[in-house]
Amino acid sequence: xxxxxxxxxxxxxxxxxxxxxxxxxxxxxxxxxxxxxxxxxxxxxxxxxxxxxxxxxxxxxxxxxxxxxxxxxxxxxxxxxxxxxxxxxxxxxxxxxxxxxxxxxxxxxxxx
Amino acid sequence: xxxxxxxxxxxxxxxxxxxxxxxxxxxxxxxxxxxxxxxxxxxxxxxxxxxxxxxxxxxxxxxxxxxxxxxxxxxxxxxxxxxxxxxxxxxxxxxxxxxxxxxxxxxxxxxxxxxx
Numbered sequence: 169x170x171x172x173x174x175x176x177x178x179x180x181x182x183x184x185x186x187x188x189x190x191x192x193x194x195x196x197x198x199x200x201x202x203x204x205x206x207x208x209x210x211x212x213x214x215x216x217x218x219x220x221x222x223x224x225x226x227x228x229x230x231x232x233x234x235x236x237x238x239x240x241x242x243x244x245x246x247x248x249x250x251x252x253x254x255x256x257x258x259x260x261x262x263x264x265x266x267x268x269x270x271x272x273x274x275x276x277x278x279x280x
Numbered sequence: 281x282x283x284x285x286x287x288x289x290x291x292x293x294x295x296x297x298x299x300x301x302x303x304x305x306x307x308x309x310x311x312x313x314x315x316x317x318x319x320x321x322x323x324x325x326x327x328x329x330x331x332x333x334x335x336x337x338x339x340x341x342x343x344x345x346x347x348x349x350x351x352x353x354x355x356x357x358x359x360x361x362x363x364x365x366x367x368x369x370x371x372x373x374x375x376x377x378x379x380x381x382x383x384x385x386x387x388x389x390x391x392x393x394x395x396x
Contacts, residue, residue, distance in 0.1 A: 172322075202384060204385075204387075209389075210389060211284070211371065211387035211388050211389040211390055212323070212371070212373075212385075212387040213386075213387065214384040214385070214386075217384055257322055257323070267325060267328060267335075267336055268313070268325070268385060269325075270315075270322035270323045270324075271322050272320070272321050272322040273320075273321070273322050
């Protein structure tokens, strides 16, 4: 079955540091890949997505590239802010079942 | 556009009691999902509707959980009787439709259930 594996958190960084959150997946076919973010007290919201190999999704300074050869979709940001503190979820939705599968989430804490 | 609405926001019940959650998706979204998110884990799909039909409910504990979307718009999720391990946040999400390019999900703020 489909699965998503994310790096364990929490990830603790100082403001303006570089961020990488690793995500790898297992899926049949050619899935679409997503990053969702959950700010404290709020619901999950889409951060970015990529629908085919080598696509790069980007939003709010975050980027992730769909790497089919390594089945990965790592999230990066060049300079994090305190307001980026949240839980980040990697997810996939394959073309067969269309049922979204989520990773367990990675908590990011950014200190001033 | 208005977002996905869920109520109540919080609920505390004793084990063996029953509880119901309500969700109103974004207008025009055909697909509706109920997820269970236990603390420290990712959301786990309980049931997926396409209009008023069930697409997948393979992970729904049917001996105690039930869900309906009678008119293809809003939905209710019920637990009867509740167990301690049902303590979680119950998330409702909607998306436009199942298609060749899966649409992203729009989530509500969730209902935090505590079973004592």
